[in-house]
Amino acid sequence: MKIRLNREETLNDLYNLVLNPGTREWERSLLTIAKNSLEEKANFDTLLAKLEAQLRPLALRGTLTPDVTDFYNKLTGNSATSPSFDLTKHYTNNVVHQDSAIFAGGCFWCMVEPFETLNGIVSVLSGYTGGEIAHPTYDQVINQSTGHVEAVEIIFDTRITHYEELLTLYWQLTDPTDAFGQFQDRGNQYRPIIFVRNDNQRALAEKSKQQLVDSGKYKQPIVTLIRPTTIFWPAENFHQQFYKKNPSKYKKIERARKQLMVYQQLHNKIQAKSSWFN
Template sequence: MRAITEKDLSTFYNLLLEPGTRDWERQQLVKAKEQLAAGQTSAKVFAELEHSLRPLAVRNNLTPAVTDFYQSITSNDEQSQQYDYARHQAALTDSRYDHAIFAGGCFWCTVEPFELRPGVISVLSGYTGGHVDSPTYDQVTSQTTGHVEAVEIVFDPNKMSYADLLKIYWQIIDPTDDNGQINDRGDSYRPIIFVHNKQQRDLAEASKLDVVEPGRYSKPIVVAIRDAQPFWPAENYHQEFYKKQPKHYRAMERSRRQFLWFQKVKVKLTRRIK
């Protein structure tokens, strides 16, 4: 573990006040705080804290804020870097660019397919469509806030059209499943296209018809098209997950691709049998 800084200590004390911190996590933090108050060195205290958090950290089972803290004290690499929210906001308000919001299941798997395309300026993971302001990840995944996990995409319409983004979207989701996506179940993983204006709505509805009419799927297309609602950024840990946890992401993305491929093959086989 690297040397502990004043910034680490400040973050640590803020975690004690973080409402999203789980009881077990808070117990470990309080224990560490008491050790510091008793005069133990920060290096020793944080080493013990890292050891207690490690079993859940390696299973990605800590709350996002605690995960960020854990990664910051155990590494200096990309995992601990802060997402540049200001950069995204600046792009969002730039008159040269347009933006889109898509919900397609877990946002861990819906950033890379868009972010690496020419003309895409920025992609932010977040929550939208619900009735709670500034929701946390735990609140959203409790399925009680009405929010879905989604991505907000800022793009240059001279290089990437909204219609092209829609084509990508339909390729990475199961449009017949309105109770989640692939292995992620529940309302917070519903596939929804959120539109900002009539032009986007018309294009979204046309693209949906393009999916329905060829009869590519044996089940109804259930993706909703709704007016855009406030978009709340997700915690730092969730931003650009494919960069922070490449092995975990690749395993998830491979499973997703295999599921979607098998679904298409199954439909083709069903048609031949009929």
């Protein structure tokens, strides 16, 4: 194993992970021991090799918490799989020609790529919204203890694309008849919701929803909610642009969604194919 960190950087990472509310207690215990040992001038390479071995079993199963996963990738020299997402590029600095939209439609891993590849998209950020507490963690959200849903916040250039185009794509990516999740993603945190930031977005969202109802595309009621925006909390760095960092796993998930869409077609739940899933 090739260690690519220095003592000062590692101590800083360990300190932040120990204080991170998203770190699980057993992870925090291991990280605290490592931090204290480094502060006491323990052998750097030996200690990190031991820590890597302790974290490895759950890292291989993909069950470390997101920020600890990023640290493990740095520890093993695989930091290219989890580059830091630049939040500064996401927040608009051109209020005249930029707008934002927030959509929830199942796991946010599968919502990013379709929107990012549209013309006029400035940034797509995965996160949590619609809940009851500040700074929710991934574990809290997937345990359905906060009321949040996984969602994406999209910054777009209004000179190139329009909110209506985002709505059109959103309906293609989701099952608007499923109030209890999306495809293989089950639970309240995966509910389909359009979050609107003003009266204009609400009117356009309501219009597009009614058009979908009138189209007769679905044989079951359209249950996608339209709600006012609430604070959007960015997800951990591990989740940002997941399709680029973990292409193999992403393709498996995307394939499963497509298969479920085909299943719906075969059982006459949906009467027309979605262009995204062709």
